[in-house]
Amino acid sequence: MLDICNIYKDFGSLKVLKGVSAHVEKGEVISLIGVSGSGKSTLLRCMNLLETPTFGEVWMEGKLLTQPDPYLHPEIIRASKTFEKLKAAGLADEDAIRKIKKEDLLHEKHGAEGKGYVRLMKEFYAANHLDANLARQKMGMVFQQFNLFNNLSVKDNITLAPVKIGTAKLKQAIREGQKTTETKESIKAAAEKKAMELLARIGLEDKADSFPASLSGGQKQRIAIIRALAMEPDVMLFDEPTSALDPEMVGEVLDLIKELAKSGMTMVVVTHEMGFAREVSDRVLFVDEGYIKEEGTPEEIFRNPKDARLKDFLSKVL
């Protein structure tokens, strides 16, 4: 479903991710754990392109969401001028590629690597690319700070994206001359019906016309979750969903996420709640110093950690 290939992320001189690869299977629940500043949130935000990786590729169901990363494709490197130069200097094929990858020798300006290289990059992009906006429609995200739209009522918070995206698609269809029974009104009505169903599911129908400012943290976060669900995502990303909550509200939010996990939703969760990670995850990734230092089932990670830093981390949080 999701493939993270050799992601690097720099913020200026700060290197946050240093080559991270991960694979998320459909229906799988993955927890990312690690100390603050280890890069786990950045990794999650790279998955839906809220952060653009410096190097590396993100794939969703066989579609490329980022720019192609030439370092992942030897055939593209072979077309570069840098490669030619190294060959001319007497390096063997494999050695030249290894040297380019290791020392990051490719020019940032693609033009400098010659026409063949640029053409291959463009072809690869055209053949595989999916627009980030389209991809995000199928990737829900829940934030630490809830981020409900303060200017909209609860119901409008939930319906905004389905209505806007639905009508945009409708307009597109009409432009292309397709026949459709949908109208702007029917899209809006369907979105509202769905919003009320989702609100009923979390027992907050009576808050439909309230504004976020009048809600508790737990209510806000649960609404943020169903707002993401309203888009019928294939995968949900949670960025420390309970870290900003008062302790008495953590339970209600975790229960909703657990329920979601049981319903077979594919999920990636950044969390400090070790008990929760242990209970719901199929796989736990320990992120540390910009790498995935260890990964395994909750049993393996919590019962039998191998990495020294992981042992240290667990001894502090458990």
Place this chain on the structure above:
Amino acid sequence: METFISNIIRIMSRYGHVFLLEGVAYTLLLSLIAVAGGSVLGALFAFGKRGKIPPLRILINALVEIVRGTPLLLQLYAGVFILPRLIPALNELPDIVSVSVVLIINSAAYVSEVIRSGIQAVDIGQTEAARSLGLSERTTMWNVVLPQAVKNILPALGNEFITVIKETSLASTFYVGDLMTSYLKVRGNTFLTLECLTIVGILYFILTFTLSKLLAAAERRMKHA
């Protein structure tokens, strides 16, 4: 003191219409033109600055910095005297038009900063949440960011209006009929400098004070909305 006050009363009864019908009217008109035109142009500037066309961004930034970094009086001189020399076609324009244009550009520079900071003050999480749902940059801006930014922008825009009312006094340098121009006129007829200045001062104060109270009331109402 008694003569001072009776002089003021005499001036007002004789020249009241010059201060009120000409002076106040022109000052309000000029301010309104400056703020209305400045808001529209300032909004365009603000979006140009955030936009993706680097030459346009640089041009707008340069203009804003020049306007903010030089005295308005100098800009007025430039608009009324210097530009018509460079572009002869502008010679035909009445001074009040040149003055209005300069005031609009001046106000636009400040308004663009007000709008930019108003947009920036909206929590980045709002944008991220909208983008994470797959909404485009444009939809995010119009439906999520701008409605929240307006609450930051409107009060600051009101302050800009008050500032502009006071700054139009500089337009009197070109005798365009504003409140300060009426002061020059009446003083020329009566030779009563202090009295005339007092009248003008009070009128400016009434204008700005009323406006700031109105704005405060509007702001209170907006908080509830």
